[in-house]
Amino acid sequence: MSLPEPRRLRVAIMSDEIGWHTRQLQRALRARGGIGRCIDLADCEVDTSTGPHGLLLPGFGRTLPDAVIVRGIAAGSFEQVTQRLGVLHALQALGVPVWNEARAIERSVDKGMTSLLLHAAGIATPPTWATESMARARRVLVREAASGHAVVRKPLFGSQGKGLMLVGATPDGWVDLPEAPNGHHYLQRFLPPLAQPGHDWRVLVIGGRAVAAMRRVSAHWVHNVAQGARCEAAALTPELGCIAEAASAALGLDYAGVDVMPSAGPQPLQVLEVNGVAAWRGLQQVTSFNIAQALVDDLVDRKMAGLAPWRPSEREAAHLQVVPTRRA
The missing domain is CATH 3.30.1490 (Dna Ligase; domain 1)
Incomplete structure:
Protein backbone atom coordinates (compact mmCIF):
# COMPACT_ATOMS: atom_id res chain seq x y z
CA MET A 1 0.00 0.00 0.00
CA SER A 2 1.45 3.32 -1.01
CA LEU A 3 1.56 6.11 1.53
CA PRO A 4 -0.04 9.46 0.66
CA GLU A 5 2.35 12.23 -0.23
CA PRO A 6 2.90 14.65 2.68
CA ARG A 7 1.07 17.92 2.33
CA ARG A 8 3.29 20.91 1.62
CA LEU A 9 4.00 23.35 4.41
CA ARG A 10 1.64 26.33 4.08
CA VAL A 11 2.86 29.59 5.57
CA ALA A 12 0.98 32.88 5.77
CA ILE A 13 3.25 35.89 5.20
CA MET A 14 1.51 38.79 6.90
CA SER A 15 2.37 41.97 5.03
CA ASP A 16 0.58 45.08 3.85
CA GLU A 17 3.04 45.37 0.95
CA ILE A 18 3.98 42.83 -1.72
CA GLY A 19 7.51 43.31 -2.95
CA TRP A 20 11.13 42.25 -2.75
CA HIS A 21 11.00 40.97 0.84
CA THR A 22 7.89 38.86 0.40
CA ARG A 23 9.22 37.40 -2.84
CA GLN A 24 12.45 36.48 -1.09
CA LEU A 25 10.52 34.71 1.66
CA GLN A 26 8.33 32.85 -0.84
CA ARG A 27 11.41 31.68 -2.72
CA ALA A 28 13.03 30.50 0.51
CA LEU A 29 9.87 28.63 1.51
CA ARG A 30 9.75 26.89 -1.86
CA ALA A 31 13.33 25.74 -1.26
CA ARG A 32 12.05 24.01 1.89
CA GLY A 33 9.12 22.45 0.07
CA GLY A 34 6.61 24.99 1.33
CA ILE A 35 4.22 27.59 0.01
CA GLY A 36 4.12 31.22 1.18
CA ARG A 37 0.84 33.09 0.75
CA CYS A 38 0.90 36.86 1.30
CA ILE A 39 -1.96 38.21 3.40
CA ASP A 40 -2.72 41.69 4.69
CA LEU A 41 -3.78 41.48 8.33
CA ALA A 42 -6.40 44.11 7.49
CA ASP A 43 -8.13 41.44 5.37
CA CYS A 44 -8.25 38.85 8.17
CA GLU A 45 -11.53 38.57 10.03
CA VAL A 46 -13.04 37.10 13.16
CA ASP A 47 -16.13 35.07 12.28
CA THR A 48 -17.22 32.63 14.96
CA SER A 49 -20.06 31.33 12.78
CA THR A 50 -17.74 29.70 10.23
CA GLY A 51 -15.76 27.15 12.19
CA PRO A 52 -14.36 26.08 15.52
CA HIS A 53 -11.39 28.47 15.43
CA GLY A 54 -13.41 31.55 14.41
CA LEU A 55 -10.87 33.06 12.02
CA LEU A 56 -11.06 33.81 8.31
CA LEU A 57 -7.72 34.18 6.54
CA PRO A 58 -7.80 34.87 2.78
CA GLY A 59 -6.59 31.90 0.80
CA PHE A 60 -6.94 29.36 3.61
CA GLY A 61 -10.67 28.74 3.50
CA ARG A 62 -11.82 27.31 6.82
CA THR A 63 -8.40 25.95 7.70
CA LEU A 64 -5.41 27.60 9.34
CA PRO A 65 -1.85 28.00 8.05
CA ASP A 66 0.91 25.80 9.42
CA ALA A 67 2.89 28.87 10.44
CA VAL A 68 2.87 32.66 10.13
CA ILE A 69 5.69 35.05 9.27
CA VAL A 70 4.92 38.64 10.24
CA ARG A 71 6.53 40.91 7.67
CA GLY A 72 4.51 44.06 8.29
CA ILE A 73 1.44 45.48 10.01
CA ALA A 74 -0.20 48.51 8.44
CA ALA A 75 -0.92 51.59 10.49
CA GLY A 76 -4.55 52.24 11.39
CA SER A 77 -6.91 53.32 14.11
CA PHE A 78 -6.52 51.93 17.62
CA GLU A 79 -9.37 49.51 16.93
CA GLN A 80 -7.91 48.36 13.60
CA VAL A 81 -4.43 47.72 15.00
CA THR A 82 -5.94 45.98 18.03
CA GLN A 83 -7.84 43.55 15.79
CA ARG A 84 -4.80 42.88 13.60
CA LEU A 85 -2.68 42.05 16.62
CA GLY A 86 -5.60 40.09 18.05
CA VAL A 87 -5.56 37.84 14.97
CA LEU A 88 -1.88 37.07 15.63
CA HIS A 89 -2.61 36.40 19.30
CA ALA A 90 -5.46 34.09 18.32
CA LEU A 91 -3.36 32.15 15.83
CA GLN A 92 -0.71 31.56 18.47
CA ALA A 93 -3.34 30.48 21.00
CA LEU A 94 -4.65 28.01 18.43
CA GLY A 95 -1.21 26.41 18.16
CA VAL A 96 0.00 28.08 14.96
CA PRO A 97 3.65 29.21 15.27
CA VAL A 98 3.79 33.00 14.74
CA TRP A 99 7.21 34.45 13.93
CA ASN A 100 7.65 37.08 15.48
CA GLU A 101 4.92 36.58 18.05
CA ALA A 102 2.39 39.35 18.60
CA ARG A 103 3.55 40.13 22.13
CA ALA A 104 7.14 40.50 20.98
CA ILE A 105 6.08 42.80 18.13
CA GLU A 106 4.10 44.92 20.58
CA ARG A 107 7.22 45.33 22.72
CA SER A 108 9.38 46.38 19.76
CA VAL A 109 6.86 48.67 18.06
CA ASP A 110 6.35 50.66 21.28
CA LYS A 111 9.66 52.51 21.67
CA GLY A 112 8.83 53.36 25.27
CA MET A 113 8.40 49.69 26.15
CA THR A 114 11.57 48.83 24.23
CA SER A 115 13.55 51.37 26.26
CA LEU A 116 12.10 50.07 29.54
CA LEU A 117 12.93 46.45 28.75
CA LEU A 118 16.46 47.26 27.57
CA HIS A 119 17.08 49.30 30.71
CA ALA A 120 15.66 46.57 32.96
CA ALA A 121 17.94 44.01 31.31
CA GLY A 122 21.01 46.16 31.95
CA ILE A 123 21.66 46.77 28.24
CA ALA A 124 23.44 50.02 27.40
CA THR A 125 20.98 52.43 25.81
CA PRO A 126 20.76 56.26 25.86
CA PRO A 127 18.69 57.85 28.66
CA PHE A 190 21.41 62.41 21.34
CA LEU A 191 24.63 60.50 20.74
CA PRO A 192 26.75 62.69 18.44
CA PRO A 193 28.84 60.98 15.75
CA LEU A 194 32.44 60.24 16.67
CA ALA A 195 33.64 61.20 13.17
CA GLN A 196 32.32 62.57 9.90
CA PRO A 197 30.57 60.97 8.21
CA GLY A 198 28.95 59.25 11.16
CA HIS A 199 27.63 55.73 11.32
CA ASP A 200 25.75 53.18 13.34
CA TRP A 201 25.46 49.40 12.99
CA ARG A 202 22.47 47.29 12.05
CA VAL A 203 22.90 43.80 13.48
CA LEU A 204 20.60 40.97 12.41
CA VAL A 205 19.70 38.42 15.07
CA ILE A 206 18.00 35.15 14.05
CA GLY A 207 16.91 32.56 16.58
CA GLY A 208 18.82 34.30 19.36
CA ARG A 209 22.11 34.44 17.43
CA ALA A 210 23.67 37.47 15.74
CA VAL A 211 24.38 36.42 12.15
CA ALA A 212 25.29 39.57 10.19
CA ALA A 213 26.10 43.24 10.59
CA MET A 214 26.54 46.32 8.46
CA ARG A 215 27.56 49.93 8.96
CA ARG A 216 25.03 52.56 7.95
CA VAL A 217 27.05 55.63 7.01
CA SER A 218 25.68 59.15 6.55
CA ALA A 219 26.78 62.76 6.90
CA HIS A 220 23.37 63.36 8.51
CA TRP A 221 22.80 62.34 12.11
CA VAL A 222 19.95 60.02 11.02
CA HIS A 223 21.52 56.79 9.74
CA ASN A 224 18.55 54.91 8.34
CA VAL A 225 18.97 53.55 4.82
CA ALA A 226 15.51 54.91 3.96
CA GLN A 227 16.86 58.39 4.76
CA GLY A 228 19.84 58.08 2.42
CA ALA A 229 22.53 56.31 4.44
CA ARG A 230 24.80 53.95 2.52
CA CYS A 231 25.41 50.35 3.54
CA GLU A 232 28.90 49.04 4.19
CA ALA A 233 30.01 45.56 5.15
CA ALA A 234 31.03 45.34 8.80
CA ALA A 235 32.71 42.69 10.89
CA LEU A 236 30.36 41.08 13.38
CA THR A 237 32.59 41.51 16.41
CA PRO A 238 31.89 39.59 19.65
CA GLU A 239 30.95 42.88 21.32
CA LEU A 240 28.42 43.79 18.62
CA GLY A 241 26.98 40.28 18.58
CA CYS A 242 26.67 40.11 22.35
CA ILE A 243 24.78 43.38 22.81
CA ALA A 244 22.48 42.67 19.84
CA GLU A 245 21.64 39.18 21.09
CA ALA A 246 20.92 40.53 24.57
CA ALA A 247 18.62 43.23 23.14
CA SER A 248 16.69 40.70 21.04
CA ALA A 249 16.31 38.37 24.03
CA ALA A 250 15.08 41.21 26.25
CA LEU A 251 12.12 41.70 23.89
CA GLY A 252 11.54 37.99 23.24
CA LEU A 253 12.03 38.24 19.48
CA ASP A 254 12.57 35.33 17.08
CA TYR A 255 14.44 37.66 14.76
CA ALA A 256 15.40 41.29 15.12
CA GLY A 257 17.24 44.17 13.50
CA VAL A 258 19.18 45.85 16.31
CA ASP A 259 20.49 49.38 15.80
CA VAL A 260 23.71 49.99 17.74
CA MET A 261 25.47 53.34 18.04
CA PRO A 262 29.12 54.01 18.94
CA SER A 263 29.54 56.25 21.95
CA ALA A 264 32.39 58.28 23.44
CA GLY A 265 31.21 57.52 26.98
CA PRO A 266 32.09 54.63 29.28
CA GLN A 267 29.76 52.35 27.29
CA PRO A 268 31.24 52.31 23.77
CA LEU A 269 28.22 50.53 22.25
CA GLN A 270 24.62 51.57 22.92
CA VAL A 271 21.39 50.14 21.54
CA LEU A 272 19.14 52.78 19.97
CA GLU A 273 16.25 50.65 18.70
CA VAL A 274 15.16 47.05 18.18
CA ASN A 275 13.05 46.31 15.11
CA GLY A 276 10.74 43.30 15.26
CA VAL A 277 9.72 43.48 11.60
CA ALA A 278 13.17 44.34 10.28
CA ALA A 279 13.86 44.84 6.58
CA TRP A 280 17.09 43.36 5.24
CA ARG A 281 17.44 44.50 1.63
CA GLY A 282 20.33 46.83 2.41
CA LEU A 283 22.01 44.24 4.61
CA GLN A 284 21.66 41.61 1.90
CA GLN A 285 23.75 43.79 -0.44
CA VAL A 286 26.76 43.41 1.86
CA THR A 287 26.09 39.88 3.18
CA SER A 288 27.29 36.70 1.48
CA PHE A 289 24.56 34.28 2.60
CA ASN A 290 20.85 34.33 1.70
CA ILE A 291 19.16 36.13 4.59
CA ALA A 292 15.60 35.11 3.65
CA GLN A 293 16.67 31.47 3.58
CA ALA A 294 18.25 31.83 7.01
CA LEU A 295 15.01 33.35 8.32
CA VAL A 296 12.86 30.55 6.89
CA ASP A 297 15.28 27.87 8.08
CA ASP A 298 15.02 29.21 11.63
CA LEU A 299 11.23 29.17 11.44
CA VAL A 300 11.13 25.58 10.18
CA ASP A 301 14.05 24.04 12.07
CA ARG A 302 13.69 25.78 15.44
CA LYS A 303 10.28 27.42 15.81
CA MET A 304 8.40 24.51 14.26
CA ALA A 305 10.69 21.75 15.51
CA GLY A 306 8.59 18.75 16.52
CA LEU A 307 5.34 20.31 15.30
CA ALA A 308 3.25 18.60 12.65
CA PRO A 309 1.55 20.85 10.10
CA TRP A 310 -1.82 22.06 11.32
CA ARG A 311 -4.59 19.54 10.87
CA PRO A 312 -8.20 19.74 12.10
CA SER A 313 -9.20 17.47 14.95
CA GLU A 314 -11.98 14.93 14.37
CA ARG A 315 -14.54 17.33 15.84
CA GLU A 316 -13.23 20.19 13.70
CA ALA A 317 -13.08 17.99 10.62
CA ALA A 318 -16.72 17.02 11.02
CA HIS A 319 -17.63 20.70 11.19
CA LEU A 320 -15.36 21.61 8.27
CA GLN A 321 -16.47 18.57 6.23
CA VAL A 322 -12.91 17.42 5.51
CA VAL A 323 -11.20 14.11 6.08
CA PRO A 324 -9.48 14.25 9.49
CA THR A 325 -5.77 13.66 9.86
CA ARG A 326 -4.42 13.60 13.38
CA ARG A 327 -1.36 15.53 14.46
CA ALA A 328 1.78 13.48 14.62
Missing part, protein backbone atom coordinates in the same frame (compact mmCIF):
# COMPACT_ATOMS: atom_id res chain seq x y z
CA THR A 128 15.08 58.00 27.50
CA TRP A 129 11.92 59.77 28.59
CA ALA A 130 8.29 59.20 27.57
CA THR A 131 5.64 61.56 28.88
CA GLU A 132 2.31 63.15 28.00
CA SER A 133 3.30 66.37 29.80
CA MET A 134 4.74 69.17 27.68
CA ALA A 135 6.09 70.86 30.83
CA ARG A 136 8.00 67.76 31.92
CA ALA A 137 9.30 67.20 28.39
CA ARG A 138 10.65 70.75 28.25
CA ARG A 139 12.31 70.30 31.65
CA VAL A 140 14.12 67.30 30.19
CA LEU A 141 15.50 69.50 27.42
CA VAL A 142 16.76 72.09 29.92
CA ARG A 143 18.40 69.47 32.17
CA GLU A 144 20.05 67.76 29.20
CA ALA A 145 21.27 71.10 27.84
CA ALA A 146 22.86 71.88 31.24
CA SER A 147 24.89 68.67 30.92
CA GLY A 148 25.83 69.40 27.29
CA HIS A 149 23.40 67.06 25.53
CA ALA A 150 20.88 67.55 22.75
CA VAL A 151 17.75 65.41 22.61
CA VAL A 152 16.10 63.44 19.82
CA ARG A 153 12.31 63.48 19.67
CA LYS A 154 10.91 60.37 18.00
CA PRO A 155 7.43 59.11 17.20
CA LEU A 156 6.51 56.45 19.75
CA PHE A 157 5.38 54.27 16.83
CA GLY A 158 7.55 54.80 13.78
CA SER A 159 10.26 53.35 11.60
CA GLN A 160 12.78 54.10 8.83
CA GLY A 161 13.94 57.29 10.54
CA LYS A 162 10.72 59.16 9.77
CA GLY A 163 9.62 61.98 12.06
CA LEU A 164 12.90 62.30 14.00
CA MET A 165 13.78 65.78 15.26
CA LEU A 166 16.81 67.15 17.10
CA VAL A 167 15.68 69.50 19.90
CA GLY A 168 17.11 71.38 22.86
CA ALA A 169 20.77 72.42 22.76
CA THR A 170 21.51 71.30 19.18
CA PRO A 171 24.78 72.08 17.35
CA ASP A 172 22.87 74.75 15.40
CA GLY A 173 21.47 76.47 18.49
CA TRP A 174 18.45 76.05 20.72
CA VAL A 175 15.46 74.29 19.16
CA ASP A 176 12.32 74.29 21.28
CA LEU A 177 10.06 71.29 21.56
CA PRO A 178 6.98 71.68 19.35
CA GLU A 179 3.54 70.52 20.36
CA ALA A 180 3.11 66.81 19.77
CA PRO A 181 0.21 66.08 17.40
CA ASN A 182 -0.74 63.01 19.45
CA GLY A 183 -0.08 64.53 22.86
CA HIS A 184 2.88 62.28 23.63
CA HIS A 185 6.63 62.87 23.74
CA TYR A 186 9.30 60.20 23.39
CA LEU A 187 12.72 61.72 23.98
CA GLN A 188 16.17 60.14 23.85
CA ARG A 189 19.58 61.61 24.58
